[in-house]
Amino acid sequence: MAVHSKNEALMYKVFPSSLGPVAMGWFNSLRTNSINSYRQLTQAFGSHFVMNSKAPRPLSTLLSLSMHNRETLKAYSDRYWEMYNELDGSFGDVAISTFKNGLPIEHSLRKSLTGKLATSVCLLMDRINKYKRVEEDQLQGKGKEKVIP
Structure with a gap:
């Protein structure tokens, strides 16, 4: 041309x-x-x-993410993956550790990831989804009143 x-x-x-x-x-x-x-x-x-375009974000923006007080795992993971997808480059190995480190120390998923680290982003996402389902079930259970027959 x-x-x-x-x-x-x-x-x-x-x-x-x-x-x-x-x-x-x-x-x-x-x-x-x-x-x-x-x-x-x-x-x-x-x-x-x-x-209408966004400049790619540097890796440091991912490193600064953490779960907020009273934030659901779903909200945190949605925010995390949105930021991850805006990075300039592929950082699968970093994603695993930064996601875990962004969770509160007492969070059950963080404890699980510390005991058995996910070895790929796909495995991390599978584990996150399992914990999100548990969290959703717990939140739905709190909204229901128990009916004693």
Whole structure:
């Protein structure tokens, strides 16, 4: 494409082939004759998608996460995995230890992970899900009154 960069008509025709579904939707929604040059097209594209993009987060943001007082395991794990997915890079091994270290010392999942460490992110997520189900059952049980026959 660098060879043909001076040929605006060709560049404009080839541009859509590099777009994913979201960007293609944006491209197709442009009004007819609203773009007068390839440069204007790339500027419009850049200004639209730069405003809607997030910069990757550094690993240090994951290291600072911890479970808040009275926060459910579900809420903490949702927040944790959302942050994990915004990291720039793959940190599976770090995810296991930082998730555990973010739990309160007395939390049963932390004790479980200390006794038998999960060896992969998938195993960690399985263990988290088991403890989330137990927590949900306990929370549902507190809301019910016992009826004595």
